[in-house]
Amino acid sequence: MMTNFIETEDLKFKYSDDVNEKNVLDGISISIKKGEFLTVLGHNASGKSTLAKHFNVLLLPFGGKVFVNGIDTKNESELYEIRRMVGLVLQNPDNQIVASIVEEDVAFGPENLGVKPKEIRERVDEALKSVDMYEHRNSATYKLSGGQKQRLAIAGILAMKPECIVLDEPTAMLDPVGRREVLDTLIKLNHESGITVILITHYMDEAINSDRVIIMNEGSVLLSGKPREVFKEVELLKKYSLDVPQSTELIHRLKLKGCNLPEGILSTDECVQALEHLLEDNKCQY
């Protein structure tokens, strides 16, 4: 039980009581392990964000149950403890900053938890260091780039000593460098501090570093597995409005043309290497 940090049992949800209304979440049973890096993919309106909002009790199930660290999310007395354990980062960096100075923004969470001033100071410094924003601690928040703002949002959660961070399309509004910064920060937090990361994204290349990928469709889990296994299903993914990384797509197409290539290629370097092998194998022998 304890190794599963989040569990849902036949989770059902819809936004209105109308019996004719379709379920947005239609019987989801998943378990997310402590320390897991999970990526959630799915087309618009597949239920990804609705699912995420159940993890820190912004929504309560219509049917079924959600457990966070063994606690039923319907248990009202544990509401704030669950929200401390599970932090949520949203898409638009400008919608989640509350203070005008970086370190004050990070201090907002622990202040509200009633942490002592000296400890707040320590937590703020530590959180800013772990997202590589310590040197900006006295900067005005409005002057930060998009990637920096998202890292600030993550620091604000870290200062509350969470077990898990849920991110709902955190990179949708960022430039390529900002996206990289945010992703590297998540990988580091997951590897070094063992924080459970649940990343919702439309960018397939962001999924390749995760332990597991789940694909949602019409409120259900369509596929679940290691990135390499899931991205093998190129045709299936396309059928459900999704995509595969360009590297995977190229290898897939060349295989269809009869080239001898391995399956499940994900990263740029893997792809280059596979193509190099292909070309070397077919080079003329003099």
Next chain:
Amino acid sequence: MPILEVKNLSFIYGVGTTFQKTAVDNINLSFEKGEFIGIIGHTGSGKSTFIKQLNGLLRPSSGEVLLNGENIWRNSKKIRDVRFKVGMVFQYPEYQLFADTVYKDIAFGPENMGLNSEEINKKVLAAVDFVGLSHEILEKSPFEISGGEKRRTAIAGVIAMDPEVLILDEPTAGLDPRGRELLLSQIKTYHSKRKNTVILVSHNMEDIAKTADKVVVLANGKAEMFDITREVFKNSESLERVGLKVPQITEIMEKLKNKGYDINPGILTVTEAENEILRILGEWGKC
């Protein structure tokens, strides 16, 4: 004569205050009629400040914007007309819908141009077809339709003014891959049918590589590069220096080329890459 030209364009925020910041720094560019232009640049590079000057939402601190050869601020009372000719679709435009039906929302622009109801109707329906909305939703409230439909409605509202230049700021942000693909192909179709000028601002290099004829690279308020798309994406190092990247497929093919294979530089799409690999294998097969 270029349709849109900027000369020595600069924009400074907060002049005389401690927050003074040059957001656009002496940019000179010209766009020809019918071109599909991509604009890329890191966050804070000046993209939004730049495009807001193209239709007179911001008045340049210095320099000028010429539309069909005429300075748009020559008669500042006429600046409203410029906004009909240079249409702007903002980021997340679905938050700007306001009318009680989809039809009325799209018709708002043409109504304000002073067209008669028959002309308005024609423009609305043409715009609706361009963005692929079904006619059945026209009488619905914008709040009853899906997120994707809302965004299409907002874009149709600008297209309905039939602008000579259409500017779109991150139109695909937050859409899933198929939604992105579909919207881009509709914009492409619109562009090729209307033969007007389209300016697409995006952080998504793959989208730019697939659509734009020419690309402007902005960095720290300056236009670092302006060239045809293939040429711009040949410079992966320069792009990385200014916080950008080439598409993954371009990077893969460049790395292969650097290993000594005879690959054409500046591959932009998966299809191009596929053909390139097959070409090399085919040539070798003959010996």
